[in-house]
Amino acid sequence: MKMKSTQALFECLLEQGVDTVFGYPGGTILNVYDEFERNGYGKKIRHILTAHEQGAAHAADGYARSTGKVGVCFATSGPGATNLTTGIATAYMDSSPVVFLSVNVGENLIGRDAFQEVDITGITMPITKATYLVRDASQLADIVREAFAVAASGRPGPVLIDILKNVTAEEVDFTPLPKEEHIKHGRLAALANRASSPLKHPAPKEKDLETLLQLIQKAKKPMVLAGGGIIRSGASKEFTAFVEKLDAPVAVTLMGQGAISGRHPLCTGMIGMHGTMASNVTTAACDLFIAVGTRFSDRVTCDLAQFSQQAKVVHIDIDRSEIDKNVVTAYHIIGDAKEILKALCDRMPQYQHKEWLEQVDGWRKEPDRQRSGMLDPKEVFASIDRQLGDDVIIATDVGQHQMWAAQYYNYSRPGQLLTSGGFGTMGFGLGAAIGAKIGNPDRVVIHATGDGCLRMNGNEYATAEYYGAPVITVLFNNGTLGMVRQWQTLIYNKRYAQTDLDRGPDFLKYAAAFGMPAWRVETAEQFDEALKQAIQCGQSALIECIIDIDEKVWPMVAGGAPITQFLLK
C-alpha cells in the first residue's frame, strides 16, 4: 500500500495499540505532526501537548509504569530532543518501557551544524536499550516494530528513534502486519534468532531450580528482597505465594514497593539507606538472602563489602549483566521472575520459620523521631491512606518527601508508587502523575512533592488542567532542599550552603494562576479536610503542608557505612 512514511508511522503505532502520545512539536517534526490533522490520526491517537519536553518524557514514563503499556513520546530535533534526555535516563535507570521519537534535520544538512541539529542518537546511546537513526523510509516500519518489541521485552527500558526530516516526506510501500506477526519478519526475526536475543528468555531449568530448592531447604534464617523486577514482571501474586510458602521475612527496595502488600505480616518494609531497622538488621543476620529482580544499588547495599556477608546470596533476575555486578552471589537464576517464582512455589513444601520470624519481629522498631510540633509528614500519608487506601496512585519527586512516601504508605499493588528510584530526578513527579492519570482515569492520583521539586517542573499544571487529568499535589513545604539540608546537618556540620529556598513563590497564588484550588495547612485536621475537598473538586488541586525546616528522614545510614550502622539524631 503506497502512502507517506509519516502515515506508515501512525499505522505502526496503531498496530501496537497506541492510543496516547505525549510530546511537543517543532520545525523538523512537522510532517509527523501534520498526520494528526491530515489523515485524521488525531481521532485515533490522543496527543497530549505538555509545557516542556521533559514533562512529556516523564508523563510517557509515568503512563508506562502505571499501565504496563509502552509509553510513547514525540519531540523535535535539537533542544526538543535534548530536553528529553533527563526523562530518558530516568526511564532507563528504572527499566520503564518508553519509545521516544524525534525527527532530525534532513540528510542534506546532517553534519553541517544546521539549525536545531544535534546527534541525539549519540547522546542517548548510554541511556537507552537501543537507538535507531532512520535514513531510509523503507526501513521505518521495520524499525518502529523492532523498537516497540525491544522496549517491552526482557528487562524493559527506553529506546529512541531519530528520523531524518527528508525521510518523513517520502512515500513508502507499507504492508500492514498484526503485532503477533512482527516477530516473524524483518529485523525482529533476525534479532529473535540470536543466541543472546533480548527478545526471549529461557524457561527456568529444572537443575537450577533444584539447586536453589536445596539451598532453601538447608536455610534456617532465609530472607527475601523484592525489587522492581517483580513490578515489571507483574509477579506480585507469585511473589507473595512464594514468600508465604517459604515463611520468610521480606524487605522491599524503593522500586519494589507494591511487590507485596506493605501490610503483609512477613513484610519488614524498605531496605537500605532509609530502610527500616527490621529490614536492615535482618539482612545482616539471615543465612540465605534471595534477591528477586533487583540490582543491589548503593542505596540498598550501603557498604558493599559488608553487605550480608554471613549469608549465601541468591540472585534471580532477567538481566544477566546484573549478576555479580555489585554483590557477588553464591547462586543465580536468569529469567522472568513470574515464571521462576511460580516454578519454585510448585516444587516447594510449606516451610515454618517461627523462631526466626519471632527474632525478626523483635527488630521491628519505630525509629525514634524528635517531633517539632509542626505537621507530621507521617500523619499526612496516614490521612491519604484513610481517605484513598489501595485505589490511589502516588507519584513522587525526589528527596525527603519521596522517602516519607516510601516509608509511611502501605503499597499493595504494582504501579501504585511511581518514583524516580535510580536516577533520582527532581521534577519527575508532576509529569509522571499526569501520565498516570491519563492512563488510569478512574484512579485518584496524588503527586507528592517538595518545594524544591515543584519549582522545577510545576509548569505542567497547565497540561493537567487542559486535558482534564486532575492530580492532587501534596506539597511538603519546609522552605529548603530538605534532603540536602539533612546531610548538611548530619555530615557537614550545619553549614547550609545554597539549600535555603526562602524566595517563594507563593504556591497558593501559583496554583491560582492555573485555575486550581489550593489550601495551605498546618495541622493534620486541616490536611484531612483539604484532601477531602480536593478529591471532591474534580480538578487538579494543591495542598501545601507547612512542615518544619529540620524535619528529617529516619532511620538513616550514612553513605558508604554498613547497613546496620544507623545514624542517631
Add this chain to the structure above:
Amino acid sequence: MQHHTISALVENSAGVLSQVSRLFSRKGYNIESLAVGVTDDPAISRITIIMIGDDLAAKQMISQFRKLRPVIYVQEMDAEQSVHRELLLVKVKTETKDARDEVIQISNIFRANIIDVSRGALTLSITGDTEKNNALIKLLEEFGILELARTGIVALERGPYTIHDENK
C-alpha cells in the same frame, strides 16, 4: 589481573564502534587493544578486544557487551585454544651502513618484511603475537624508532570451531 581476549560479531553499521568503545569507557574497563574489520559477510564486522582484569570483570564486560543491540555474538577466546596476531609497522633510523645491515639482519631473524627503504630509514612490517612484536621493538629501540603503528590483536579459535558454535 590478566589479559582476556574477547571476540564479537557486530552489525556493520554506523555508530557501532563508538557504541562499543563508549561502553568500555563508561564502565571503567581497562582496554589494551581494540581491532575491528568487516568479515566475509559485508553486513557483519568482527571486533577483537584485549581487556585487562580479573575473571569476574571479564564476565561482567561480556554480559554488558552482549546487551548492545548491534552485537550478534560474543565469545571469550581461550589463550591456548586460539591464535592471536597483530600487524606492526615500524620506521627505524638507519643513518649508517652498519645500522642498516644490522636492522636487516634482525628483520630476517624475526621474519619481518622491509617494506620501505630510504637513505636514513627502513620501515619494517611484522605480523605476530604481542610478545614477539614487543621483542622486535625492544631490539630496534637502540637504533632509534622514528614512528610506529600497530593494528591491535585479532584472534581466531584453533581447529574447525567458530564463534557460532560457542553461541549455539
